[in-house]
Amino acid sequence: MTTVDTGARRRPRVPPFVRYLARRLAIAVGLLLGSTLVGFLLVQAVPGDPVAANLSDEALGDPQAVAAFEERWGLDEPLPVQYLTYLANLVQGDFGMSQHTGRPVLEDLLDHVPATLEIAVPAFVLSVLLGIAIGMFAALRHGKAADQAVRVGSLLGLSTPPFWMSLLVLYLFFFVLGLSPGGGRLSPEFSPPPAVTGLYPVDALLAGEPMVAWDAVQHAALPVLVLTLITTATLVRFVRSALLEVLRKDYITAAHAKGLPARTVRYRHLLRAGLVQIMTMAGLTFASMLAGTVLIESVFAWPGVGNYAYASASALDRPAILGVTVFVAAAYILINLVVDLLYGLADPRIRLS
Amino acid sequence: MSADPDTDELLAVENLAVRLPGPDGPVPVLEDVSLSVRRGEIVGIAGESGSGKSMTARTLLDLLPTGAEVSGTLRFDGAELDHRDRKAMHAVRGHGIAMVFQDPTAAMHPMLSVGRQLTEHMRVHLGLTRTQAKARAVELLEQVRLPDPEGALRSYPHQFSGGQLQRIAIASALAARPRLLIADEPTTALDVTVQAGILGVLDSLRSDFDLSVLFITHDLGVLASLASHTCVFQHGRVVESAPTADLLRSPEHPYTRALLAARTDPAEVP
Known part of the structure; x- marks a missing residue:
């Protein structure tokens, strides 16, 4: 606090909310920078020799080939120089070249991120809606049979390993019921639509190919289902306990005492107060979805961020690993920034002071 | 008896x-x-x-x-x-019957404006329009002797002291004309x-x-x-x-x- 407002209705020159956001933004930039450094150092600390991982046995026997490889990837420079070079390139949008795909890491990311978004966004929207609806349903019936059922159900969802659930779902809908076309993003008879957004259903519709769009949606359905089930299980528990906490507050009793309809109390008072906490959790959940759910993606042969990260790690492909790390860090930081912004909009105590 | x-x-x-x-x-x-x-x-x-x-x-x-x-x-x-x-x-x-609670800082919703909390039940019980309800809210805040009632309606609970909030809570309790x-x-x-x-x-x-x-x-x-x-x-x-x-x-x-x-x-x- 720099000034003391003595009733003279003078507004501070910078509104508190702008100051709050500016501070969050500065922290976000610092975090992003820090995450590149940590990512860079961790990649260095990974045991294993990138030269050995990427060159054939024949080439490894040739000192010239090894030296050429080291020079090409800057492995002969001192570490601080390597980091600064990486950072300078990163700022210009250059993530380096992937050693295992031989393509720029940025291009790889631009291929894999939309695939992850294609399942993460629908699963996120569905699980937030379901999580709030079911969590609220349980909280309002605290201790009753319905509440217990929800708790057991969400515990089951949480404790089922994702790959196992993926396999079960694939077995049921693909092998037994024959409702799903199986793994991958598209059936082999279709070729990917021209990339605009990178999301196949959207791009196919833009290209005027509804059959391709429908096929893409069918392919996405099962991974979305699994991701939704798992995420909903987490969110239900969280929403339930957040709302139970709010239900104990005097202002909820006061709202009932005022004679407001139960619906009004439920949506305007209860949910509004729980929303800040729910948003935090939802944001973290979405970020973890973007990090790619390796186990789900590998069962469904889904070429998303998780699969790319897995392939890069197996190949000890440092630029690619680092690229994924920076992307995931940026996603977390950006989502947290959005959550902070929403906090301010939802809670006047943050917005005004 | x-x-x-x-x-x-x-x-x-x-x-x-x-x-x-x-x-x-x-x-x-x-x-x-x-x-x-x-x-x-x-x-x-x-x-x-x-x-x-x-x-x-x-x-x-x-x-x-x-x-x-x-x-x-x-x-x-x-x-x-x-x-x-x-x-x-x-x-x-x-x-x-209306009620005023012990701790006014706990009994007011922290994220809803004072105006909204004063008028929402008025509109349910008395069928007032938004404008009528607002006018009545100002009147009520004057009756509980809260300074600057108009400004208070646009404010949020955390901007008031405990005593002021209790006055607001009393005004809110009286809003729907309880007996x-x-x-x-x-x-x-x-x-x-x-x-x-x-x-x-x-x-x-x-x-x-x-x-x-x-x-x-x-x-x-x-x-x-x-x-x-x-x-x-x-x-x-x-x-x-x-x-x-x-x-x-x-x-x-x-x-x-x-x-x-x-x-x-x-x-x-x-």
């Missing part, structure tokens, strides 16, 4: 008993409670915490925890009020200097609007100049019920005497 079948009677509670579910079966929290409030009268309920004061208030507004067992008769505004009929009980909330106001320790969480102001507001509202008040407190002394009649609660029962002046002058029950002895007069505190 304390409840006179007086035409002036607004609220009569007879033989009220409440049992709450406990780990080893129902636990009685109220037993054989009878009291009555006349129009324009302030009745005090005194007793230590856990004596059943607040339970009585919550029973009247059907705010008891689920599983509570209630028996006895309630009469409000000339009609029998069936505590098993939730619809009828809820119809009384806000419009017939009975239950004030559950409305000054306990406030500074002694602020207390007097709140008590003054309540008393002037009583005389201006013929409002009845059920004033719950652990402090018998507060009731001296405020309540015409006082009921003393202990262990969920009414142990003494008498005109306040008589009760203070010659307390009959040993518990009333103990309460009086335990009291510290704010005027005596240096």
